[in-house]
Amino acid sequence: MSFEERISCVQWNNNDLNHMIERLSDINDMMDEAVENDTYTPKIKELILEKYNCIIHDIRKLQVITCGVCKKTQSISSISIKDTEFLTIKSSWGYFSNHDCEKHEIVLCCDCYDTYLFKGELGKYINVTDYC
Numbered sequence: 001m002s003f004e005e006r007i008s009c010v011q012w013n014n015n016d017l018n019h020m021i022e023r024l025s026d027i028n029d030m031m032d033e034a035v036e037n038d039t040y041t042p043k044i045k046e047l048i049l050e051k052y053n054c055i056i057h058d059i060r061k062l063q064v065i066t067c068g069v070c071k072k073t074q075s076i077s078s079i080s081i082k083d084t085e086f087l088t089i090k091s092s093w094g095y096f097s098n099h100d101c102e103k104h105e106i107v108l109c110c111d112c113y114d115t116y117l118f119k120g121e122l123g124k125y126i127n128v129t130d131y132c
């Protein structure tokens with residue numbers, strides 16, 4: 001398989017950030033290989049850049065949610081994942097509060113929610129009901 005064919009065969013799942021990062025790494029390896037083998041021609045450079053830019057474009061379109069504590073990330077293809085697998089606590093504190101004009105926000109994954117809130121001091125105040 002020629003170098004051009006190998007580059008054109010690079011495909012990725014545009015809903016999976018880690019998969020796209022792996023493909024960028026593959027492209028980087030291919031570029032290193034071309035430079036090492038002295039085959040890094042303007043045509044190869046153009047093909048590599050084109051593929052690279054396509055992946056970067058898809059990464060920018062992807063929405064990712066990150067836990068503020070453990071930094072676990074997850075791609076969110078729909079708003080329901082954001083609401084069912086992460087918790088966002090958010091407030092714009094007003095005058096006469098303890099935090100005048102401050103915006104506070106934290107996103108927690110389910111594991112961190114369990115550790116720091118649900119099984120923590122506040123857990124006993126959390127109202128739990130079934131919704132299924």
Ligand SMILES: [Zn+2]
Nearest residue numbers: 067070109112
């Ligand atoms: Zn977490």
